[in-house]
Amino acid sequence: MHITLIGGTGLIGSRLAQRLRLAGHTVVAAAPSTGVNTLTGQGLPEALQGAQVLVDVSNSPDFADQAVLDFFQTSTRQLIRAATAAGVRHYVALSIVGIDRPPGNGYFRAKLAQEALIRASALPHTIVRATQFHEFVGAIADAATRDGVVHATSAGIQTIAADDVALALAGVAQNAPLNGVCEIAGPQPMGMDALMRQALALRGDARRVVTDDAAPYFGAVLQASTLLPGPDAWLAPTTWPAWHERQSGRDNLPQTQATDTGGMMAR
Secondary structure (H helix, E strand, C coil): CEEEEECCCCHHHHHHHHHHHHCCCEEEEECHHHCCCCCCCCCHHHHHCCCCEEEECCCCCCCCHHHHHHHHHHHHHHHHHHHHHHCCCEEEEEEECCCCCCCCCHHHHHHHHHHHHHHHCCCCEEEEEECCEHHHHHHHHHHCEECCEEEECCCEECCECHHHHHHHHHHHHCCCCCCEEEEEECCCCEEHHHHHHHHHHHHCCCCEEEECCCCCECCECCCCCCCCCCCCCEECCCCHHHHHHHHHHHHCCCHHHHHHHCHHHCC
8 A cells, every 4th residue: 555644754653654664555754854845735746646545644833823723724725635636545634632622722723624624625534533642741741830830630631652643543544434533542541630740750750730720731721521532432552651661761771772672753
């Protein structure tokens, strides 16, 4: 199978490319660094030539509300036009669990706009909504820190490892389109405050975590289940503590060995 990955050199894309190549598929990893620009359309016809499947795991370089909306609307329109012209038979897009539940933030609204464009196209498609990644738990804590204290809501979160996201996307890309949405999530739902305490303790981070249900999550005040998947979600195997232990082990490897085994971590 010939598969083109948009965002193919990033956190998810690099892992997904490796999995698909190991499964015997021809993979084009497209990104601005490889000469493919989804905002202008530059390089898209060449990147999609012969592609049967298109997987979009790209992200906006600017997260300001209007900028991220412009990115996903413009790039998705370009991808739909190019994929239609190339005869792509399956358009797979990575999205986010909970973006259709209020209250949303600007990024969620932009991803909803992306989903709406894909659904309105004539292309067979599958939208894969994932929960937040294990890799970004530290960034969540940093964003929630005020005067050295982490303010975190008790609303639920169910983070997933990037490797497990790639595993799920590889399965979707190799199967028939759903023409709808599926959800993937980590194995353990937790309150965000409880996750912050667990994660900071495992990292040896002395910051105190206070439960504050008015604390925003990247601009949105969450309800208890906003970020949690539905009952039919595919649940990944890797817990946050197991992921953290794996990363710590990689960090402690000799440099040559770490380079050999850490290829899936490359951006």
